Amino acid sequence: MAATALPESRRVSGRGLVLAALALAALCAWLALDAPLTGLVPREGGWDVARGFFGHALRPAFTYETEVPDGTSPLLLSGLAAARRTVVFAVAGMSLALVLGVLLGFLASSSWWAQDSGGRKGLRQRLGPLVWGSARVLIVGMRSVHELLWAVLFLAAFGLNTFGAVVAISIPYGGTLAKIFSEMLEEAPRDSARALRELGAGPLQIFLFGQLPRAVPDMAAYTFYRFECSVRSSAVLGFFGFPTLGYSITQAFENLHYAEVWTYLYMLMALVVGIELWSGALRRRFVA
Numbered sequence: 504m505a506a507t508a509l510p511e512s513r514r515v516s517g518r519g520l521v522l523a524a525l526a527l528a529a530l531c532a533w534l535a536l537d538a539p540l541t542g543l544v545p546r547e548g549g550w551d552v553a554r555g556f557f558g559h560a561l562r563p564a565f566t567y568e569t570e571v572p573d574g575t576s577p578l579l580l581s582g583l584a585a586a587r588r589t590v591v592f593a594v595a596g597m598s599l600a601l602v603l604g605v606l607l608g609f610l611a612s613s614s615w616w617a618q619d620s621g622g623r624k625g626l627r628q629r630l631g632p633l634v635w636g637s638a639r640v641l642i643v644g645m646r647s648v649h650e651l652l653w654a655v656l657f658l659a660a661f662g663l664n665t666f667g668a669v670v671a672i673s674i675p676y677g678g679t680l681a682k683i684f685s686e687m688l689e690e691a692p693r694d695s696a697r698a699l700r701e702l703g704a705g706p707l708q709i710f711l712f713g714q715l716p717r718a719v720p721d722m723a724a725y726t727f728y729r730f731e732c733s734v735r736s737s738a739v740l741g742f743f744g745f746p747t748l749g750y751s752i753t754q755a756f757e758n759l760h761y762a763e764v765w766t767y768l769y770m771l772m773a774l775v776v777g778i779e780l781w782s783g784a785l786r787r788r789f790v791a
Contacts, residue, residue, distance in 0.1 A: 556761045563769055564762035578763065582751060582770045589747040589774065592665070592737035596672030597730050603645075603673065604680025604726075610638035611681060612688040614714055638681075645678025650736050654743050668745045672736055676729055683725050684718075691717040727782035734778055738771055748774075 567578050576584065613635060650671050657667030696713030704713070741749020748771045755763035 555759070556764070559761040559765050562762055563765040564760070565766070568760040568763055569758070578766065582748070582767055585741075585746065585748045585751045585767070586770050586774050589734060589737045589741075589749075589771075592668055592672065592740065592745065592747055593730065593733040595669045596737065597676060597726075597733045599669065599673035600676035600680055600729075600733075601726060603677030604684055607638050607642055607677070607681035608684025608688065610634055611642055611685040614688045614691070614710070638685075642678045642681045642685075645674050646682065648675060650675045651739065651743075654740055654745075658743055663744050665745070668737075668740050668743075671740065672733055676733060676736075680726065680729060684722050687718045687721050687725070688714060691721075724786040727786050731775065731778050731782055734775060 564578060567575075575581075653671035653674055654668060657671055661667050691714055693714065695717060696709050699709045699713040738747050738749045741747035741751065742753050744750060748767055752764055752767045752771075755761075755767060
């Protein structure tokens with residue numbers, strides 16, 4: 504008896520199987536963690552803290568809630584200075600991450616190493632697998648450790664210094680940029696590269712003028728997005744003692760100055776939204 508094929512509507516697609524597997528994995532994770540929803544109920548005294556914190560959301564502070572030493576900058580000026588330092592940390596970290604990302608992204612892209620050299624294997628093709636594999640392994644290592652863990656490591660090794668904070672941001676962000684850049688170079692249209700090859704251009708000319716320009720707009724757009732993320736990471740580094748907005752938030756929260764906490768939080772939100780609007784406009788211009 505011949506087997507009858509299932510109707511098209513009753514077949515399970517590959518996408519459906521993936522979604523089902525993800526749902527099953529999520530269920531298994533919840534069961535393994537044994538995380539009951541009752542854990543979200545505040546403990547004794549927790550409601551008072553929650554009311555005190557959220558009760559000041561619409562009443563942020565414009566002056567300090569307690570007396571401060573003479574000569575202390577006003578609260579708003581202090582918050583703006585912390586916001587400026589947050590951006591400075593992010594810019595410094597991203598500038599170093601961009602250098603790492605471009606260099607490692609180039610080395611980890613098969614579009615350069617796998618270029619046709621007229622039927623003979625040159626030095627580039629022979630070294631390609633070794634360099635490509637080594638760059639990929641390095642990128643994975645850089646991306647595997649979160650910037651907060653790098654910050655803890657550098658804090659323990661070198662103490663509280665700004666260079667450690669910058670490097671803590673640049674290492675994982677450089678690895679992420681390198682991974683994405685290499686993929687963008689590999690996925691960029693090759694029509695210009697083929698045209699240059701037919702005209703007799705060399706491998707370096709083909710890469711620089713045929714492949715790289717097709718990937719640069721997407722690479723620039725992604726860099727702007729990662730800069731937004733670096734601003735948030737820079738703020739979080741303040742919880743380790745670096746003088747960013749996170750440090751101001753931590754100090755105010757430890758002193759139960761919830762109105763001041765909301766002042767700094769709103770400054771951080773305004774900073775992130777402003778950068779998002781600015782970088783979004785630049786991304787649209789680069790990609791268009």
